[in-house]
Amino acid sequence: xxxxxxxxxNKVTEKGKYVExxxxxxSGHTALYWYRQSLGQGPEFLIYFQGTGAADDSGLxxxxxxxxxxxxxVSTLKIQRTERGDSAVYLCASSVQGQGYGYTFGSGxxxxxx
Amino acid sequence: GQQVMxxxxxxxxxxxxxxxxxxxxxxxxxxxxxxxxxxxxxxxFLIQLVKSGEVKKQKRLTFQFGEAKKNSSLHITxxxxxxxxxxFCATDRGSTLGRLYFxxxxxxxxxx
Numbered sequence: 001x002x003x004x005x006x007x008x009x010n011k012v013t014e015k016g017k018y019v020e021x022x023x024x025x026x027s028g029h030t031a032l033y034w035y036r037q038s039l040g041q042g043p044e045f046l047i048y049f050q051g052t053g054a055a056d057d058s059g060l061x062x063x064x065x066x067x068x069x070x071x072x073x074v075s076t077l078k079i080q081r082t083e084r085g086d087s088a089v090y091l092c093a094s095s096v097q098g099q100g101y102g103y104t105f106g107s108g109x110x111x112x113x114x
Numbered sequence: 115g116q117q118v119m120x121x122x123x124x125x126x127x128x129x130x131x132x133x134x135x136x137x138x139x140x141x142x143x144x145x146x147x148x149x150x151x152x153x154x155x156x157x158x159f160l161i162q163l164v165k166s167g168e169v170k171k172q173k174r175l176t177f178q179f180g181e182a183k184k185n186s187s188l189h190i191t192x193x194x195x196x197x198x199x200x201x202f203c204a205t206d207r208g209s210t211l212g213r214l215y216f217x218x219x220x221x222x223x224x225x226x
Contacts, residue, residue, distance in 0.1 A: 031212055042202050042216030043157065056213055091156060095212065102147055102159030103214065 002026075004106035006092050012112045013082055021077040021109045023092030031095045032075050033103065034067055036088040043091055049075060082113045118143075118203055120217035128225050133190040135220035137203035145205060146179055146186040147214065152199040160188075193224045 005024040013019050025032050030051055035043035045059035049069045060066070064082075069075040079086055089110050093103035119138045127133050137146060145164045149157040161170055163179035163186060170177045176189045190197055200219040206212060 033213070040218070042204075042218050043214075045213050045215070048213050050212075059213075101212075102162055103149075103157070104159065105156040107156050 004092055004094055004104050006090075006106035006109050008109060009107060010110045010112075012114060015082060015084060015113055017082055019079050019082055019111065021079075021090050021092075021111070023075045023077070023106060025073060025075070025092070025094030026104055027073075029094035029096055029104070030072070031101075032069060033093045033095075034075070034077050035091045035093065037091055037108070038088045046077070046090075079111075082111075084113045087111055087113045117141075117207060117215035118146075118205055118217040120203060120220050122220055123218065124221050124223070126223045126225065127193050129195060130192050133193050133197070133222055135188050135201050135203075135222075137186045137188075137217055139184050139205070141207075142183045143186075143205045144183075144207065147204045148177060148186075148188055149202045149204060149216075150199050151202065151219070155199070157202060190222075193222070195224050195226055198222060198224050 007022045032049040034046040037043045047054055047060055047067050048056040052069055052072045064080045067077045089108040091105050091108045093105045095101040095103050121136050145162055147162045148160040150160055151157045161177050166183050167181045168179040174191045178187045188201055200221045202216050202219045204214040204216045206214055
């Protein structure tokens with residue numbers, strides 16, 4: 001597509017529930033990133049995919065967070081047993097090949113855990 | 115922890131005034147990127163600086179990378195209401211993985 005597409009744009013879930021957030025990157029972009037952003041803060045790194053594999057998952061806060069990119073395009077961020085502290089905007093970005101190239105961000109998914 | 119520090123955190127200017135935000139690091143940076151995020155929007159890539167002392171211009175925006183590659187600045191001449199938003203600097207710290215470390219941003223408000 002023309003840009004990075006994220007769905008849903010908003011998600012409200014109850015504490016303890018499981019959620020999936022989807023990212024469809026720009027066609028041909030091999031690098032895909034997940035970040036999350038809290039109010040008044042810069043984006044915080046979660047995970048980076050180069051192709052199908054997670055090249056760097058050191059930003060995932062704990063084992064409740066998991067992400068996949070099975071065919072090297074669409075990625076899904078999965079959060080188990082959601083907690084109120086998980087509430088944030090989850091941003092997906094893609095770039096041509098990683099280092100040295102600017103990111104193109106999607107519009108984000110605003111996750112609210114109640 | 116934060117790899118780059120941005121100042122100021124907030125800036126309020128009258129339309130037509132100039133604006134500058136600064137990005138500082140205690141270590142040498144391999145590169146610096148700048149992004150703009152409009153209220154309610156997502157970060158949009160503006161530019162990347164790589165060379166020591168590099169200066170790049172985009173219309174009313176001037177980007178500089180310090181000689182020691184430890185700081186950078188974004189200067190907007192004669193601000194307009196369309197410049198409203200938060201400006202972030204980010205760096206990959208030379209990592210080959212492409213992960214970016216973002217500053218906290220400078221939130222710019224422009225009064226008409």
